[in-house]
Amino acid sequence: MLYILPTTFGVVIPSTIMEKIAVQIDPSPEILWGNEATPEAGRTAILAHNPPYVFTTGHGLPCVTTVQDKEPFISLKEPQMSSWCKEGRNMDIVKGRIWHVHSCWCGRELALVMVNKGARAVFAEDNEYMFLIPHNNKIDIITAAPFLAEYTTDATMLSGGTVREAQAARITEYSKWVKYFQAGEGSKLQGAGLAARVVLADKMIASVHGDTSATIPGARGRSTFRLNLPISVGGSGSGIALLGLCAVVALAIKTGRRRA
């Protein structure tokens, strides 16, 4: 499957986390990282390899999802909404795939149009997706929690789950993390109260559109992943080593489905 992981304007944090998860859940991930995560490279990869599932992250508006340097990747022609949407882009490559468009606002309009244009299903966000950035450039559980919930979507899909099951798993994980910071072990952490509210806000905007019975044909990925936290911001190509005491976070997602 294809993962488009830009690294500019703060998006390096979700991209760092997804890069580490993708190699665990996906037996053959194609990752476009940083300066490779351009609209042109994304389009080329999709046309060349025809992936049935695409994960893309970056800043967004109802009319657009962007990638590296906030370049529009998939967009509607709505110049009155934003200069990012001065032209429609790449709607011709959405057909026949399941998408996880992890960008703010895309669930309001772009995801629906993608489904109308033939995308089998689109996981999206309906409003501003928030997360916390620490000062020391290390991703800890306070920063990672929303993404650990959100990327349950991908783990469920990659292991053969339906869109409906992935959405249910996503929401369940969000709820678990709210509880973790409100009343569980995480309630003792500095910033726990704020983290709980950020995760809850992200849970409330997590939407899905299209065919909820859809699956990825021949999916043979893993439903679980582990992140040894804290991790340094940046991809595996950045040469930054994992440091510090590790908190192993293992999420076992029971889909009740056998691997193909």
Add this chain to the structure above:
Amino acid sequence: MQVIDKVRNLLIHGRYNEAVGLLVTYSPGTYRVLVARIINMLRTYPGYLVSSNGRVYTTRDLIQMLQQGRWNRVLAQLLLSEIELMRMKMGR
């Protein structure tokens, strides 16, 4: 509680100026409590919040905005979370 439900619905639909206006007008006590709770939460994390379009707000920025009665989408999302937690506590 009816006012809170209307405020919640407005926030879910992204109409945060209307939501805050309704709260201030019809339930000013609740408004002050919610704002105080959000400010207290923001004070627990000496870091940053990131919203869309590359805008990064420090928690200090957000506290100042709230104290000045200025709202943005990030604060609106936090208000929605606060209301949701209140509802969860009341079993709704």
